[in-house]
Amino acid sequence: MSAGEMFDLLVVGGGINGAGIARDAAGRGLSVLLCEQDDLAAHTSSASTKLIHGGLRYLEHYEFSLVRKALKEREVLLRLAPHIISPLRFVMPHVAGVRPAWMIRAGLFLYDHLSKREILPGSRGIDFRTHVAGTPLKKSLKKGFVYSDAAVQDARLVVLNAMDAKERGATILTKMQLISAKQGAQQWDATLRSTITGETMQVNARCVVNAGGPWVGSLLSGALNTSAQHHIRLVKGSHIVTKRLFDHDHAYIFQNPDKRIVFAIPYENDFTVIGTTDVEYSGDPAKVDISEEETAYLCESVNRYFDIPVTPSQVVWSWSGVRPLLEEEVANPSAVTRDYRLELTVEKNLAPVLSVFGGKITTYRRLAEEAMEKLQPLFPEMKAEDWTAHAPLPGGDMENADFASFLKHFQQRYGWLPAATAKRYAHAYGTRAAMFLDGFHSASDLGELFGADLYEAEVRYLVRHEWALTAEDIIWRRSKLGLCLDRMAVARLSSWLHRWNSLKVSNIRELSDTANNSL
Structure with a gap:
């Protein structure tokens, strides 16, 4: 250039x-x-609730066109990036006095039929006395509903x-x-x-x-x-992360007395993410952070449903983002389109x-x-x-967009990788993982191990092909390994990146000097 x-x-x-x-x-x-x-x-874009979804609650605000468009895109994106976008079943407990059962059934019927659905199963009622999703819930909750959306590595x-x-x-x-x-x-x-x-x-x-x-x-x-x-109207949304709160792969959508909803979603194998809030924001979007009040609100929201209470002391990580929503004459930030x-x-x-x-x-x-x-x-x-x-996104070019089949063959092809590492690579990089795995035959071939299962070969790929420059880029955006790495591991990674970037600058200068001397 x-x-x-x-x-x-x-x-x-x-x-x-x-x-x-x-x-x-x-x-x-x-x-x-x-x-x-x-x-x-x-x-x-990295501070979302990590969902590809139609927006079930938008139906209450009569945003049928938006929901239809989003549901259609949900099907498209599941095919374009089956490695980073995964089907996810959501459980909604029914609480008398918040929304009547008939209203929820009607909303779910619309959600199932507003757009053609080929990949994800439809909604149905469930009995918490027999369904696995009832285990962590309060025993007073007897029935609920289950429907489909998708999770994404945003x-x-x-x-x-x-x-x-x-x-x-x-x-x-x-x-x-x-x-x-x-x-x-x-x-x-x-x-x-x-x-x-x-x-x-x-x-x-x-x-x-x-x-x-x-x-x-x-x-x-x-x-x-x-x-x-x-x-635009700036609205802050915050999330908290705790150690895993339940032992199944369903997510929850909880209804609150203020008519807002809060999700509790399985996250990165060993964690649960809880969110989100809707708070008017007027500060610098680059300096947004969660407040104590938001953390308390999210804990109180899920504690209406979970048998074992969640406290702020259990929060291991949090994030906040500023949503740039269209300015509208509505008082409630949750109602903004x-x-x-x-x-x-x-x-x-x-x-x-x-x-x-x-x-x-x-x-x-x-x-x-x-x-x-x-x-x-x-x-x-x-x-x-x-x-x-x-046109599949990079790494998503799998036959029939079938991630389960791809993962099976991937684990066979790289049988020397630990199963958990192979699964993470397959989910993060899809077919592109071959770019830093092919030619290797053992974990020791992957170079320096910084911590968890972050090896030098993966880091080299990220800086060469995915614009990663800092440890934060790698452990909080290209991955979420920051949840697993200690300070020493992050320091080793930062030191490696510093050496890499210094060498890169030195090489650029050397090439520039050579070119100038030849003129």
């Missing part, structure tokens, strides 16, 4: 929407540059979209912030600055895509100096900007398609045919 290079699209923001748009656009033949001021999925979903975008010709720059952009008649003249070195570079683009998430408004009023019709709006600003004699307001991780791929539909008149040479619904 050279300074001042012209791109069709400059995508600002490396969350799920930015990565999804970059992928779709690159696959249609556009030249794309994506810049992200931090790591990919560093903020909202940050990895972002990375896989960025990987596919790169493999289709896009340029992906992390730790690169847009600091200014001049809007001309034919193009944007943008200045990017490295958040590591402070160095700047100039790039040109025919169109800017503002996928800044919580920063979409500040980007418009700041670097892009453009007004907008839509606005999770749908999105795309605003294309095309002023006479000025280069266009497309801004993304709102959205949820489940509908990111459809959002990207709609973005391409809006941009089509500006890029008549762009391939018009939608393609992402049938």
Whole structure:
């Protein structure tokens, strides 16, 4: 990439929407540059409830169109990334006085039938006296309902979209912030600055895509100096993680007296994640954190249902994220729509900007398609045919999207790996795991063991192919091994990354000096 290079699209923001748009656009033949001021999925997109779901509770707010769209996407994504997206059954205990049983049955019927369902089983009633999901619940709870959705490794979903975008010709720059952009008649003249070195570079683009998430408004009023019709409302959602609270693979959806719902979901084999909250937020989206009140609220919510109480002292990790929701005239943050709006600003004699307001991780791929539909008149040479619904994400190219069959063959192929490690690799990388496993015949071949089952071979793959630069990138976004690694292990990993990055910079400088001396 050279300074001042012209791109069709400059995508600002490396969350799920930015990565999804970059992928779709690159696959249609556009030249794309994506810049992200931090790591990919560093903020909202790695702070979700880790679900691909239709949004059962949105039916109460009559958002049938959003739920239908999300349910349709749920089926699509299960096929595109069967390694990082997995079917998950949810259990909803019935509590008289919160929502009547007939209302829940009607809602579940709609949920089952609003969109064609081929992969996941439908809903049904269950008796907690005989169903395994009744074991950890209070004995006063006799009956409930079970329905289907899916779990996702959210940050990895972002990375896989960025990987596919790169493999289709896009340029992906992390730790690169847009600091200014001049809007001309034919193009944007943008200045990017490295958040590591402070160095700047100039790039040109025919169109800017503002996928800044919580920063979409500040980007418009700041670097892009453009007004907008839509606005966002920042709502904080927090989650807590405890040691595993129950011994089965179902998740729970609990109804609260305030009409909100809270999930309790099996997480990373040995843990349970509980969330989420909905709290108005007005601070810096990069500095969001859970409050004591939110932790207490989540514990109290599940304690209405679990026989053994959960206390704040049991929390081993937590995360918070800021949802950039569409501004609406509603008092309750939980009632704000999770749908999105795309605003294309095309002023006479000025280069266009497309801004993304709102959205949820489940509908990111459809959002990207709609973005391409809006941009089509500006890029008549762009391939018009939608393609992402049938192209597996990196690692997801499995026969019939059958992960169970893939895992069986994977464990046979790498029989020297411990079963738990093989399963983690298969889930995280799918068919791409061969890139760092082939040619090895024992765990000792994988290089330095930092802790848990994190070996040097995996780390090398992550820094070479997935833009990982720091220990945090690896143990909290590319994986969740931070739950298993102690401080010494993280220190060893950080030291290795420092040596790697220093060597990389040294090699770049050496090549640059050689090139300059030859001129």
